[in-house]
Amino acid sequence: MRKNTPRSEERFISRDVSWLEFNARVLEEAKDPGNPLLEQLKFISIFSSNLDEFFMVRVAGLYRQDPHQPQEIYGEYTYRPEELLKKLNKRIRELVGSQYRTLNAKILPALRTHGIYVANWEELSKDLQHTAKNLFAREILPVLTPIGIDPSHPFPLIPNLELELLIRMKRNGKEQFAVMQVPSNVPRFLRLDDSEQPGGIFLASEELIAHNLEGLFRGYEILECTPFRITRDMDFSIDEESIADLLTEMQIALQSRPKRSVVRLEVAGSISDVSGKWLMKMLDVSRSQVIRINGLLNLKAMFQLAALPGFTHLAAQPMPPLASVACEDAKSMFTRIREKGSFITHLPYESFDPVVRLLEEAAEDPDVLAIKQTLYRVSKNSPVIAALEKAARNGKQVTVLFEIKARFDEENNMRGAMELAEAGAHVVYGIANLKVHCKALLIVRKEAAGIRRYVHLSTGNYNERTARQYTDIGYFSADNQLAQDVASLFNVITGFSDPPQWGQLLVAPYTMLERLLFLIDREARIATRNNPGHIILKVNSLIDYEVIEHLYHAAENNVKIEIIVRGICGINPYALSPRGRDNIRIVSILDRFLEHSRIYYFANNGAPEYFMGSADIMPRNLRRRIETLFPVVNPEIRAELDFILRTQLADRRKGRRMTGENLFSSTIMQKKYESTRSQYVLYDYYRMRYLRFNDPERMKKSRLTVFKLKTEKDQ
């Protein structure tokens, strides 16, 4: 099938177009009947949440550009914002339509059969309507603030992504509009029945408000009440060269966010022309920016229903993080790392606890002199921050790079940064014009044999919440050369030093791109038809066109390239010769955990090189961020990485294959390949390893997924 595909003219796939197809794959998870029902609902929410972010950043960016001016991307490859927006708009409408069809026609009816009713007002019995009115009067009415629009009351500032109601009304023959925010502190879905059974009858809060307006607009005839929601341009940049205090500038920038321009207006499909036009005028949006929704707006709120208790049979089976065998005893983490040498923990199959334990031990250990850490996205009440605060209070030299520019987590991060600074830590807020995205921890400890440094490098953030959802790999080591590189990395980040000659680490934006290109080119140089080269890249996104060109060149020169990419993928193998095209295989895995780890493998003619780290293959990662890739030389860890990569490449249950230009195979009907489902196979692998280590007897009785890795020949 693949060989018949005609050669494409597009050498690259546009980043935004590719992203939309990624979100289409997210939506496919909502359609997969093999997924539990609440899991399907969760993916409906994720699809919406992703799309919100896409509008706030990417679409907003396109609107800021001159619509007719070709924008350069790479070499001769350009795009016109107007054309691209048109293309995106068309696809977004198709996908949103598909999302609502899936929700309305499949998921909501299926939920009803399990006792979860999302009703509209008309469907409620008189008794339930009465209950609802009481609820309204008691809990919602007091927090409502309707704003009538007239010459003395101008159109108010509508907050980003909040659900609003537009009320068109009439008095003395004159029409007037009012707007009212659906309170965000009230649950979006209100349970009306008093049954003790799980589930129940739910009414959306905006529906309840819309049917109880009489008390709010006395003397007015309500002609129409319709929900709407706006999305603003939330991407901002600061001229970091000319500012003195990044923290203050960030606060100012965040405060100005509510006033930023509107890039999307979502309205109910039933909105009248009069109201629609009036809203468009007030919000200064064009027709192409309006999306009519046939159903409930803001489906992100479906997370509330997806998390309903008492429906374990409708939810994904629990896969609690397992204790890491590398840390599963009473020995201190320092002793473990020293004795065992380098080891990894694979989240979320294994627990994030070793990192917290290492930090907590370091905070209390009188021999620890200093702790340095990068923090990108942290949770509220983060145990990582708590441990660092404790360390600072205990007199350790604590240095924390808090990347307050981490998009949409800015406020959380600023709060954490200020708390740490108050505890006495040296807090650095990043480097001008470079976002610090690497994940690194360095602990300096004075031991009997002298100073020893402990390092933890990771592919994911120091966030114990996302550590239960994202697949990431953490690497613990006391290797001196690596520690020196990490120490240098912190010196660069904190402004203590210019970039050095790096020993082991590949560090962006200094050496990473050059080194990656070298590794790809080397593979192409040594590969022959009889001795092909081999590259495996597991990344979240692959969109750096310079790297892609080198990959194309390698593929055309007998290098087999396997790419496991979750999101954006700018490669179009169909632009190559049949030989080059056949050498590229692209797999995209979307499943219950978010694939987040980055692993790089280069066969190097039998002397393979492995790297892991924080960097995706994107221009921003390689050129505008501080990122790290670290080499893995330990044979045991390499074997584990091999297993992870081969398992993922063999996944036919959730691994979509690229089958055409920006086209991926569907996995909706692939239940028969359940035994190849990589996330389940990996969980079983770690469970078996844990049992072998802790309870060999139980392991013998344990039922494990039967999984046979396919060899390359089988494929």
Add this chain to the structure above:
Amino acid sequence: MPQSKRHPVVLGAIDLGAHSARMLIAQCGPAPGVIEILEDLNVSVPLGSNVFHTGAVSAGSIRILCDIFENFRLKMQEYGVTECRAVATSAVREASNAEILLERIRHATGIRVQLYEGSDEARLNYLSVTNTLPETCGFDRKKAMIADIGTGACQVSTYNNGSMTFTETLKIGTLRILENLSGVSSVASLRDTMTPVIASAFSDLEQSGVDLHGEMLVAMGASVRMLLRMYFRNSGKGEITSDVCRITRKEFESLRDSLDELAISETASHNTVRQELAEAVMPCAILLSELFRVTEARELLIPMISLKQGLMFDFANEILTGKDDFEDQTLGLVRSVAAKYRCDTEFLNRVEANAVFLFRKLAKLHGLGKRELLLLRIAAILHKCGLYLNNQAYHKHSAYIINATEIPGISLVEREIVSFTVRYHRKSEPKAQHHNFQALPGETRGIILKLSAILRIACLLSLRGITAERLKLRTDGDRILIRGEGARSFPVSGPTESADLDYFFYVFAMQVILQ
């Protein structure tokens, strides 16, 4: 003092150069030679461009430096650094406000930065080369030149069979040349303008009669390493991995001829090399050409070691062993200087041996240490070099010859001690009108008095033909009895001898009796 040998020590070494301030933190020992680098910091600061242009370090650079050194202090605190050695090289050395800069740094951070002379760099170069070069290179068996091409100066040292025979600081550093020519020469013609400037400096050296020939040319300095990296990359050899690199004269010449300014700036942007370092490559290549010409060497050896690393090796060695591996080189060079001024080697050896004998025997009396012994030996070797100029008041001629000679291995203050020791080793004792002497700190004056008193007795004994092996010394109350075994009696005959003994009594309040 050597440290406890049971645990490693954490040391800091700071080098303040023309382009940047650099610091190493290393864990050293417990065995000598074991050095594990913990931190390697490098912060750009345009000192050289300030100093070579205006003669002083700008106020802005002083402020930046205080911040940088404060960061260095914090970093040392982080690792529990017990001792730190900080040095500043040519840019600061030449700055008219060097003292102010160093005091500002000391006041702001507590770090005392020592001004490093060219001769100090020559010492470090030797230690770095001997620590890095493999035995097979035969540094100990050949005539060799070590040239340290810095930003402000080029330190040239010659060795014969591993012993230093000459060292001099040439004021032709890479940045200095660029700064001096900026505005005078266009980028395109820079090479043509630089060449005669550099050639002229070497021509002066050749005319001074120093033998610069060598089979081996060893070059050091950041620009040399940069040039080599460019060569490796451009010739497809990849990254440098060995501690020492070799490049033949032919290879060097083809590299030099292929250099052009545009390629250099492109190198800088592509390889994330600092622009100023990339720019230094061209003058560096011309300097190396001249070095090849004057030495007639066929090969260039480049140890991949920086000044801060050399500093750390030296510091760690001193802390862990208490030894100075360079002492022999210092004495070797001093002997070469004495030979240059046609001194009587046999007599000098006798004076030196007698001085060492007296110094050791009278250790309790003078309370001086190993360092002062070295200074006494240097004074003993050089005390007669003034005779080359004039027999009259030759001690004064010797003193200023010493002051004008680069003596690697000792500091400027120490050289001054040697000079005054020689100045007062005969004739009059220091007087109130000797302003230069009186301006010295009391402690320094005390050392000079003690060393010159000992040197006087050593000379007196040597004049009588007494050698150290035949000397016996004992103290008896406030008398020191010195006997030359098997020698004829040596009664004090003339007023000169009497004056020397009186001088000794004046300094130590002990009467020397020569039996």
